[in-house]
Amino acid sequence: MPDATVVQLSGVDKIFGRGDVPVTTALDSINLAIGRGEFVSLIGPSGCGKSTLLRIIGDLTDPTGGSAVINGKPAAQARRDRDYGIVFQAPVLMDWRTVEDNVKLPLEVMGWDAARRSARAAEMLELMELGEFLNHHPYQLSGGMQQRVAIARALAFEPALLLMDEPFGALDEMTRERMNSEVLRIWEQTGITVVFVTHSIPEAVFLSSRVVVMSARPGRITKIIDIDLPRPRSELTRESPRYFELVTEVREELRRGGALVDDAGTGSAARTMAEGAVG
Amino acid sequence: MAGVGVGEARPASVRTRLGIGRQRQILLLVGFVVVVFVLWEGAKFLGGVPWRELGTGPQGPVIHNPPFRWPLANDLNLPHIWNILLVLFDPFQRGSDVTVLQHVVGAALYTWREAGIGFVVGAFVGLALATAFVHSRLFERAFVPYVIASQTIPIIALAPMIVFAFGQSVISVVIIATYLTFFPVTIAMIRGLRSFDPRAMELMRSYAASPWQAYVKLRLPASLPYLFTALKIAATASIVGAIVGEGPGGVADGLGRVIITYNQYYITGPEKLWATILITALLGIAFFLLIRGVEVLVLRARPSAAAG
Numbered sequence: 001m002p003d004a005t006v007v008q009l010s011g012v013d014k015i016f017g018r019g020d021v022p023v024t025t026a027l028d029s030i031n032l033a034i035g036r037g038e039f040v041s042l043i044g045p046s047g048c049g050k051s052t053l054l055r056i057i058g059d060l061t062d063p064t065g066g067s068a069v070i071n072g073k074p075a076a077q078a079r080r081d082r083d084y085g086i087v088f089q090a091p092v093l094m095d096w097r098t099v100e101d102n103v104k105l106p107l108e109v110m111g112w113d114a115a116r117r118s119a120r121a122a123e124m125l126e127l128m129e130l131g132e133f134l135n136h137h138p139y140q141l142s143g144g145m146q147q148r149v150a151i152a153r154a155l156a157f158e159p160a161l162l163l164m165d166e167p168f169g170a171l172d173e174m175t176r177e178r179m180n181s182e183v184l185r186i187w188e189q190t191g192i193t194v195v196f197v198t199h200s201i202p203e204a205v206f207l208s209s210r211v212v213v214m215s216a217r218p219g220r221i222t223k224i225i226d227i228d229l230p231r232p233r234s235e236l237t238r239e240s241p242r243y244f245e246l247v248t249e250v251r252e253e254l255r256r257g258g259a260l261v262d263d264a265g266t267g268s269a270a271r272t273m274a275e276g277a278v279g
Numbered sequence: 280m281a282g283v284g285v286g287e288a289r290p291a292s293v294r295t296r297l298g299i300g301r302q303r304q305i306l307l308l309v310g311f312v313v314v315v316f317v318l319w320e321g322a323k324f325l326g327g328v329p330w331r332e333l334g335t336g337p338q339g340p341v342i343h344n345p346p347f348r349w350p351l352a353n354d355l356n357l358p359h360i361w362n363i364l365l366v367l368f369d370p371f372q373r374g375s376d377v378t379v380l381q382h383v384v385g386a387a388l389y390t391w392r393e394a395g396i397g398f399v400v401g402a403f404v405g406l407a408l409a410t411a412f413v414h415s416r417l418f419e420r421a422f423v424p425y426v427i428a429s430q431t432i433p434i435i436a437l438a439p440m441i442v443f444a445f446g447q448s449v450i451s452v453v454i455i456a457t458y459l460t461f462f463p464v465t466i467a468m469i470r471g472l473r474s475f476d477p478r479a480m481e482l483m484r485s486y487a488a489s490p491w492q493a494y495v496k497l498r499l500p501a502s503l504p505y506l507f508t509a510l511k512i513a514a515t516a517s518i519v520g521a522i523v524g525e526g527p528g529g530v531a532d533g534l535g536r537v538i539i540t541y542n543q544y545y546i547t548g549p550e551k552l553w554a555t556i557l558i559t560a561l562l563g564i565a566f567f568l569l570i571r572g573v574e575v576l577v578l579r580a581r582p583s584a585a586a587g
Contacts, residue, residue, distance in 0.1 A: 058485060059485075060481050060484065060485070079484070079485060079487060080487045081487075082485075082486060082487055084485045085485075086481070086482060086485050088478050090478065092476055092478045092479050092482060094479065094497070094500065094501075095580070095581050095582065096500050096503075096578075096580055096581055098580075105486075105496065106482075106486045108496065109483070109486040109487075109488045109492050109496065110486060110487075137580050137581075137582075139581075139582040157486075
């Protein structure tokens, strides 16, 4: 286990209701500790509350019960201390800003001076291999490139924790695999702690140090699987026997939790099946 | 992976499409003017009063005698288009050196100045109200009904009251123009200031942005397409407001007085009022196009800027 705990969830419940009447239990007494420098994926069928869990960690929504402690502070304090970098499924870039100015946005809000902002934006875009697109506008970029701008923006102010909510769910399989490799490279370079929500079993196994498998209604953690694949991981990792064993283990755990998962194991197939099973 | 997506950047082929659109637009505009001309003079050709030689009075030689006599197509209700254009170069008053064109354009520019001030003040008032409304549901529920009610009061009923309160002056006229301007801005911006992507607001929240930062960096830029739509409506409304206000406001130099005067002399020279209406319409279009130009400039980076 890494030396320090970044995320400590204790007995987290989330009940969605209409007014005061409880309707759905989205999360039921979740306990989870994530150490510094870990890459943890949350996987489960639609409706298992994995996105809600991520939002609770990021103080975008309040838990109904229990506590979320980030870097030893309540989540709200961690948010005020700017501990979170967030990447959604959509890039959520501002179309009136250039690529460079999108990356600068958090730095402007945080009061960095202009010279530091420019230097950091250039550095981050270089890291994401977008150096030549500084002055482009978002609509001129492909979906994958837009998402890399979003990642550059999330990392620009060096947050302690990177929260990614199905960041590659809207991309095609080829682009998704390239983005996976890229995220791993960034993670290895920066040593940042990552919490990653996904529908895709191969993606979760390839990226993570641990995979948190969840079941739906109520959302619970059914198992936490250590991914002991050697690092650095590469395209060859995807062809190793251990990789397939772990993919199978995660899939069987999902099935046990009530989610039907297609044997092909591709992200989109798994997602479709999972949604079919739940919906 | 090195070079992922490099070269994927899409070329902006928007410009060529715009070029074709512009040509079509001009063709359509010219076509419309031709159609209006044909319908107008066609009606007079079939049912007007006898056509006389250009520049001759009611006793001039007849060059065409229409087969019917439709009251709506006589020279009082529907003057010849060429007479409307020619009257622009007549003296605006008997014995004056100033032509109708010079007089009316001068009055139009004077009115534009009043309307412009009312427009700017109204835009800021409208924006301030909308800003207050989107930040407080209570404020919105309490005051939006009055904002709407304010626009159901006919301006001809309100104008004398404003003039009574603020005196016969340009100030009253500007207040009336403001009154007509703020409303579209308020209504559009209540929507516009809420048109941001909610996830973008969550990002701002994760940056611990202040409400002011969220307003300046997200709400306001996201609302600009709504703002410009409202400003284009407000531009024409402000001119109407200024013209209507000039009557009770006792302002002698603007279009309001010209229109009232030419109304009184309509029987003897209907062309002058028609010419004034033409210039007024051109003023409205000019103001509209000015705002549209600023809009294109400000929104040029956005993919949807070419529309609307």
